[in-house]
Amino acid sequence: MNYAIYLTILNLTLLARLRLIFRDKGVTDKDLIIIGALPLLVLPFVQFSWAWGLLAIHLVSYPFVMRAAERNKEKLNRNRALTFLYHLLITGIICSSLLNISGGLLVEKGISFFGWMFLPGQNIYLDIDMVNTIQIILAGILLVINEMNIVLRYILNVMGLQSIGEQEDKVSDEEYSMGRLIGLLERIFIFIFVLLNQYSAIGFILAAKGVTRFNNFKDDRSFAEYVLIGTLLSTLLALIVGWGVRILI
Known part of the structure; x- marks a missing residue:
């Protein structure tokens, strides 16, 4: 090929x-x-x-x-x-x-x-092997940004979990967009940490996300469970992409 x-x-x-x-x-x-x-x-x-x-x-x-x-x-x-x-x-x-x-x-x-x-x-000398390595890493970043989000939302839908963005009584459109952006950045950082073999740093990202959502978790159990499931799935998908890229390069 x-x-x-x-x-x-x-x-x-x-x-x-x-x-x-x-x-x-x-x-x-x-x-x-x-x-x-x-x-x-x-x-x-x-x-x-x-x-x-x-x-x-x-x-x-x-x-x-x-x-x-x-x-x-x-x-x-x-x-x-x-x-x-x-x-x-x-x-x-x-x-x-x-x-x-x-x-x-x-x-x-x-x-x-x-x-x-x-x-x-x-x-x-920038040879074809080096170019391919750069392209594989770039593909991994782009995959975790958008394609893994598509897969994540599909899995949640299959599991019968309605998106928080479709529940107007849960969060506003602005909060939903911010949450999606946080998830996007979360996957990027996890992907980078996997490439750098810094798995302990992933825990700090997840902990920081938990701190920002603490009040929501305390007041709404269903919201907390939804965010937890989404975070774990998002982390798993980012880890899979990161491991795949490490194998290829």
Whole structure:
């Protein structure tokens, strides 16, 4: 498999899908345009061949698949996860050794440019293995930011737990958005600490979250249990991604 091309498409897709974070009721046409356009940036860096054509067709059709999946509002998170897995599978097949896809002349120039920009005056050559390692770490960060949030919300829905944001008597929209942002930052820090092998620091993050929610926990047991379940699931997903990235690099 051409991992460089595959990881580039993956990261561009994950970056574009960040627009889904606050799209609880479905995406807009502008969102779909951005989600579809950003991965297309990889095409000039791929050598022109029939595999290039298949990749272009897939990337162009992907937003239309997402549009169809977004129509079912009741199963939005499930469909978002499935469309992402579909995208990974098709892209993986195209980038596999079966189709012999390869990078074009712009790849070497691009690597040289980034090496010159980020490692000026250093005796370090930015080779393809180093680029792939950087891309794997970046993919892990993007996964814990948005995709794990989608998986988390889907699991909570399967367990029959209604989102706090849908319970107007529990929290306001502002409090719900702040809670989601806290969860996002929590997963990022856990991911980083796993890469650094600093597992003890994860406990401080969870403890800090508990302190900020202490009054809510004391006054509302159901709210406390919901937050605890969500926190444990969020932590578990971040740990899984972190462990996976550590294995790959």
